[in-house]
Amino acid sequence: MRFLVTFFLCLAPRVAFLDAPEVWQFGFQDPATPIAQGIQDFHNDVCFFMVVILTFVLWMLGRTIWHFDAIKNPVPSKIIHGTVLELAWTVTPSFILMIIAVPSFALLYSMDEITDPAVTLKVIGHQWYWTYEYSDYSTADDQSIIFDSYMVAEDDLELGQLRLLEVDNRVVLPVKTHVRVLITAADVLHSWAIPSLGVKCDAVPGRLNQTSIFLNREGVFYGQCSELCGANHGFMPIVVEGVDLEDYISWISNKIEEI
């Protein structure tokens, strides 16, 4: 009986999203924003063209090698010019490029689209940690919610925590809400990147880069600094926790009380 129950439980559909890198992972992490979904779909679509071209080129190459034989074909072909052929191999690739360009630009412009945001998150890159600021609710210049996010050292990891990816203070963002992320740096170049959110934005001192996030689902999303920034570049990960709007509000009010 117990075996049967276990067997059927194994068959039942379960959802566990991949929001952090995995050992020997080949594919993408699961998308959590429309942009990440768009990027992955576009990748898959371009792969279709890639396979078609690869097959065609390999077939031509193989055929040429196969038929280049002094015994089977003693008289080699001596074509040195062919207008139609040249036209075909010039126009076809440019046509394929145009086909790829249309959805590519559509995706590119939808990434740039800034919809009226409800929350602003400020991200400041430091050597070697991230500082996050929420100032939508502050009534004075020194009353913002500001906290640093450091990596959890390997010795301090608890069971189940991810090595080199866990941080002490996570960023909390609401789901189904337009979030504006403003990214800058205080010392050198950094880059704030989270694969499953489809975000990678350089943090440049003196510049305030804007990008937007719309979380489709709750989850804990892991990312890393993606611009060489010095000795501990590999040890300043990013963790975003996507929560329900109500939970976000209660988290914010707790943070405000702490100030």
Add this chain to the structure above:
Amino acid sequence: MLILLTRFFKLSLSHSLIYNTIQKQNEEEQVEEEQVAAEEEPEQEEEASSEDIVVKTTPFDPRFPQQNQAKHCYTRYNEYHKCAAEKGEEECASMARLYRSICPGEWVEKWNEERDNGTWPGRY
């Protein structure tokens, strides 16, 4: 060729769909946010929190469509101080929120120091 053409139409269709979804979500979201803002206020009063939390931030400004929002932050900061100089700080409290939301704390701190020292290059 036919396959390529069908694929092409499918591609453009799917990507325009993503774009439209984002647009639609935006519209829906705006409505939702207004509702949330309306709902949140009484809730917060019940909780007897010191402040009402309304999920609201500096809106998109068509003057600054660029990715680099540094000028947006700087302009909002100056606009607040212009307003404060003309009308008084209390009346311009809402404008202060606009720059606080988008300006990094370190920048504001530095600018405030310059204002205190009298080395601020601006008019206000």
